[in-house]
Amino acid sequence: MNRWQIGSEVPPRVCLCCGLPFDEGKRKRKGPYYGQPYIWVCEWCWEQPYLYFPDKDQKDETI
């Protein structure tokens, strides 16, 4: 559980999804999402409707 992201032993400074640094505004850090591709992401990425996060209602989940 102390592995914040693959290859890293400290919390990342950038969102690996979009590559931009975290801040206290719209790029506030969200997570951790263990078992997901990105353990920490920024709020902007989290809000993209087509990106999956387990704690989010995905509107387009019908087949």
Added chain:
Amino acid sequence: MDPKFKIHIYFMMDMNEYIHLVEPDYYTRFPPLGLLKLASYHRARGDKVSLMRGCRKIKSKQEPSRIYITSLFTWAWKPVWQAVRYYKQNYPKAEVWLGGIYASLLKSHAEGSGADVIWSGLFPEAEDMMPAYDLVPNWKSTLLFASRGCIRRCGFCSVPILEGQINRVKYSIRNLIYQGHTKVIFFDNNILTAPNWREIFHELIELGIRVDFNQGLDAREIDDDVASLLSRMRIDPLVRLAYDYSNVGYYVERAIKTLKEYGIRGRDIMVYTLFNYVDDPEDFFRRVRDILEWGAVAYPMRYEPLNTLKKNSYISPRWRREEVEMVQEARRVLGYGGAFPPYPALIKKFKLAKDFQEAFSLREPTPRRIISSSMKKRIKEVAIEHGMLNRGV
């Protein structure tokens, strides 16, 4: 119950079963390697197996006891869910197992499909088995991993998450080539950083078989030694490199130069150029221009996040949708099969362009195409592989 524990129970059972394997109806150029290995694994146990693509009635009168469904890209999840639902509904006695890349990356999303078991990662017992290529008789190439994993940690890539560091290294692949196959396709993620690359290269030269390092070769690792051995192989269709970040430009240039010194033509070197990630349009423009000036083929690759549920939706904060669409349009109009080949008119256009807008703008007359038929053939093969021509991109 932990699915890994279930396998051990399964091993202890001594009854022949009927196993059905399903590749959902998404676009892919390659046969489902994991399912073909599972087919061999079950046959070794004495089970009967069948393979099917999409949702169709099983021909056998016997009800399957287990159905394995594979998956690929996360954005292709809908056909996977459809397959799970179809087989659950029509074969309620069968246990449905869902595995593959999507299921491994987005396990909690895949659980919503209704599959009985979600399998993450490789199936170790089947991994080293010869795939049951007889189930795909029209396929004539052997698909191989001489190693798994990668030493790099690229944020856009799923390999560090799915496979970790270099592992499962094989020092000989001779016995893994299926009888009658005329080509070997390596899916190794970074073979040049694996300890076995030299043994594998010498073996390929000795065998004289056609070879495709499908996932590309790490430009940082290409030196005289590597280039010399590659030049003695029957590379088909071409050598693939990547120029994903501007700071590896030195290595990409050096790799192209070295490969050319050993007789590999620039038109036979394709460089994947990632965009819409941490770059911006100007950075992407400079990388494409570099590749063309170095005399190789630039193949733009649009970044997709590893958790996307919809293809071509993500626009990086550093890009605008119109700019991403300009790249796609330029690929159609200026390029060939989605790639930018190093023909003189295109090199000139990029060399004279002062910025991204000018380089990718289509307002000026399209440069006259000067592409040889062999170059067209090679680019078309790669484009088909990526689904570019099929989707009319």
